[in-house]
Structure formats: structure tokens, C-alpha cells
Amino acid sequence: MKKLKTLLFTVLAFLLVQVNSFAQCAMCRASVENNVSNGDTSIGSGLNTGILYLFVMPYLIATVIGILWYRAAKKRKSKLALR
Template sequence: MKKVLAWGILALLLSCGLSLLPLSAQAQCTMCKTQVEASRTEKSGYDTTGLNKGILYLMTIPYVLIGTVGFFWYRNSQKKKQALH
């Protein structure tokens, strides 16, 4: 149990550390990057300042949901193991 807790803390620290990377390391797909570069050259281009944050937000939600389901699944399986012993 302590080993699992240590791995969980390590994973949490790693994810927090990775989220503090410089802004230049933010995610952006190829299609979005091409669109942003094309709109920068146009004078009437739309505002693209929040594009990276939107991409990161949309990318984060599935990982949080899968992590939550995995956590409750693990916790439930541990309770069943303890009930059998």
C-alpha cells in the first residue's frame, strides 16, 4: 500500500512539474498552427491568444476523467481484497 501511495505522489509531482513548463511548450495541432500562422499575416485576422489554452483544456478533460475512474476502480478493488482477507 505504501508503494502505491509513493507512486501516486510521484505521478502527482511529475504532472505538476510538467504543467509548469514554459509557454513555448504548449500543445498545438498542425491544423491549428497553420490557421494561426495564416491569420497573423492577414490584417483582419481574428484574435488567437486563447487558442493554446483551449487546446490544452480540451486535451486535459479526458485524462482527468480516465484518472478518476481508474482511482475509484483501484480503491474499490482494494476494499474487496481487504474484505476477503
Template sequence: MKKTIFAGTLALLLGVLLSVLPLSVQAQCTMCKTQVEASRQEKDGYDTTGLNKGILYLMTIPYVLMGTVGYFWYRNSKKKKVANSR
């Protein structure tokens, strides 16, 4: 019973924290967009492929972390099912 209450509280806290974070993230995206638009208007603007690669790198990290957590969660639940069936 206590574990389910703890898990629910943790999920609620995580949801609240994640709902607050996108505000600062959107501000950073605006800065990147402004920089790219300014570089397009200049004749000698820098190459933006580095910026694109950085965005892709930052985008993949949450998916890798969630995939890792999901894998270990799946593996533990499978072990528990095997242990309970014996």
C-alpha cells in the same frame, strides 16, 4: 460469467466508438491550424494564446476523467481485497 461478457462487450463498443471519433476531431484541428496560419500572415492578426489555452483545457479533460475513474476503480479493488482477506 455474465459480468465478464458484459464488460467485454462494453469495452468493444467503447473501442469502436473511440476509433470513429478521431475523424471529426482531425477536421476541427485542421480548421484551427488554418485560422492560426491566416492570423500569422496578417499584420493585425489576433493573439493566439487564447486558442492555445482552449486546446490545453480540452486536452486535460479526458485525463482528469480517466484519472477519476482509475482512482475509484483502484479504491474499489482495494476494498474488495481487504474484504476477501477477512
């Protein structure tokens, strides 16, 4: 029970404590700031789109693997039930 409380506390601490960070490296940020100061905002929006693309892909892959795994387990379970 003590391990469960410690685990729960640790998970809550990680969820509640937030650290402010910048999503871009120093070179990307300097490039975007330079282009924005010159009036070109397309590079900044393209960079943000790329960051979102890289952020979503691992979750999408995990979801597809989970769905395939679930279907295979369901199919295997139905085969065992027919025996």
C-alpha cells in the same frame, strides 16, 4: 516469444517515429494568422488554451476512473481478508 518481439518492435516504432502536424484546422489557423497580423494575439492564446483543455480532459477522466476502481478493489480485497 515471436509475438512479443513483434509487439515490442511495433510499440517502439510508433514511439520513435514522429510526424510533424499542425494542431489547428485550416479555418482556425487562418483566423489566428489574420488576427496576429492585425496585432491581436489574444485569440491565438485562447485557442491554444482550448486545445490544451481538450487534450487534458480524457487523461483526467481516465485517472479519476482508475483511482475509483483502485479504491473499490482495495476495499473489496480487505473485506475478503477479514472473512
